[in-house]
Amino acid sequence: MAAHIRTNAWNDGGNFKDAKGNYTSLYWYAIGVHQMQQRKLNDPASWWFFAAIHGEYVLPGSKNGGYPDWDKLPAPPPVPVTPLPPASKNSPFSSAQYWDQCQHANWYFPPWHRGYLVAIESRLREDIVAAGGPAEWALPYWNYFGPHTQYDIPPAFSAKQLPAPPHGLKIANPGSNPLFVTARYGPDGTGTVYVPTPAGKHAHPGDPNFSAGTVTDACMQDTDYLSGGATGYGFGGDGPPKFAHRGSTTGDLENNPHNLVHVYVGGGQGIDGPEGLMSDPGIAALDPIFYLHHANIDRMWAAWNPPTGKVHPAGAGAGHPNPTEKGWTDGPTDRGFVMPWPGPAGHTTDWPYKPKDVASLGLAKTDYSYEELPLLPASPSPAALLGQRLKELGRPATAAALQEHTETVPPANSELMGSNKGKVSIMGAGARTVVTLAPEVRQKFTASLDTASLSAPPDHVYLALENIRGTRDATVLNAYINVPEGKNPKDFPDLFAGSVALFGLRKASSTSGEHAGDGLSFTLDITKIADQLHLNKELKSDAVQVSIVPSRLLPEKTDITIGRVTVYRKGR
């Protein structure tokens, strides 16, 4: 039995008190957040210090010169901007060692965030117990894929008042709810916060500007951590083994649901107003809903992995392993991961960790589990998927051959197949661009389809949106292939390539401070669409139309640009 069990935030209606009037885990979370918020910015036990560990706009080299600098954020919460911690990494609890650590768009995304969660959970538990709360308290999770209306944010986060604390507990700001933040605008920019899962979308049919970009848990069907998923990079993303505050190898779990939920929950006020906290990694962890969202992401990773005997019943489903190469297990060599950890007598110590220290539940620092840790439904093996694809391509393998063919090697060689010309500006209802294919590479791809077999698998094809720059993180872009001119892309679900959320866009586009300014880059697997185009004889042309449609209407003028839209093939 794990030492702590994280429970669903929607238990007891997502409120501060249950039906019997007892305080819920959300109530104690609010008390813990409140206590942490009373500490100073440079205190490694403060809410603000932890938020800056994820990312910040408060150090001189990080500030943006306007919103969302921390001194420009609307209260609540009233975010302090002084005193800053020491800058030198040789000083204890320095900004250089601790702040701006979050790992995004690379394969350290799941383990770094697991370490981050257990560190703040440990700190919150200390404060909650000191305030008279339960010793078994654990971080709740927001399962927006759950039944009923769990796509809605739990009501405790929208209430402006906190119920009176238990007798004997005195808090600095009684009444005000630490879980409520002003800058949380939701997917429609109105302050109504929900996650547009299929059920969430169904419940909000009147949204005038919502076209696509549904939040799904399709990543759970991935069979590999590194490759082969909807992004081409598998469940958890890919290397290299470098510290990457913002890399370019986003995995499926991070892309959808993680990134999409961030920008839908944070949103932006109206069409072009300021963005919500959750929309930008430099302010996201100031919002208490952040940690419940990440607890759910962590829960999904735990459910995707092989069950560990300590937290699962014996004989549970197989699950999928994490990478075993040293580059992943030992973490980056250019900067390590480190968290503040509650020490004896109220002091804070440091906890340096590597992915292997948090690679599964039930380890020294991860002795927790989840109330709901569903077993993975059996996903088709890569060999079965290949067999299905060969059948669709009209080159079916025999049942005997399929039985014998148990292993497939992921395609290793990638090659540019086509590109558009010039930057694409994304504004209003979106944009359309033409990707011109190189005839010799297109022929190589079609030949791979025409001669495909179990021993010579057909190529995969990917759409890449490269060097996306701008300052509006609260944007979800949906890509469609070959939608007829003048038609509405959302009427062509078969031509839908996928969605990407621009979480981290502003920081990735900046050329000041430590940023190189390359912007964000994403890939989307369009193999299925390409196969269909090939079967319909529509891939003879060397031009592919790509429509980029934002989930919400954007202002008529934005600074969002896509540097290059390309198509890659991956195969032999």
Place this chain on the structure above:
Amino acid sequence: VFVNLREVWRVAVPALLICAVAWLVLLARPGMLHPHIHDVGSGAMAPTDLGRMLLSLLPGWFAMLAAMMPPALISPIVYVRSRSFACRRQRSVALFIGGYIAIWTVAFVVLIPIQIAERSLVSQFWIGASAAIIVALVWQSCPIKQICLNRCHAHRELAAFGYAADRDAVRFGLEQGIYCAGSCWALMLLPMLLPAWHLAAMAIATIVILADRIERPTTPNWRWRGVDPLLRMVTARANVPFRNFRTVRASIWPA
């Protein structure tokens, strides 16, 4: 976009081979790095003599570049290859390298006269050597160097077709050259101004340049940039606990 280890080695192996050959050449002919004192004379030099001397030093300069810079070019060349059609890869890489070398050729025209001037005008060798060491140390610590290093990590989007693809490859090479020269010029000047131990100084400069390039971008400020990033990488891969200079010093001289 989908860069695998094999593709990295495809670039790294020739780059390291070029490096090794350049070091062998320099070891065999160390004099090619320096103007001969008797050629320099003591007074003003006629423009034709200066031109002849510059030309004679050009092979040594390129050998020095080839010995020091290829490791730093592996990442941008892998980038150029992955963003280009397979049939254009060699052409794009050649144009990229052309742009890069063009910038270092301009740097040659600026730095070599400093070397010649030092040889001809400074009578006591330690003055020039001390100045070179001080300049290198100051530049190694200054925020402008960090800005250049950060920009070395920037990878612009590259057009895929025709003239635009050629233009972007050259432009990317020029940008990488500018920021590479901006961050490394003082380290390059150091072995040129020392009276002896040129190759040893070059080897040290090469290691420092490699460590600089390995380190992730960071906020520009005044700080010492040593070889910690390289040591950290080597010790991590060799499973040896990393001990930075401060830790070692503290263990030898406890506070």
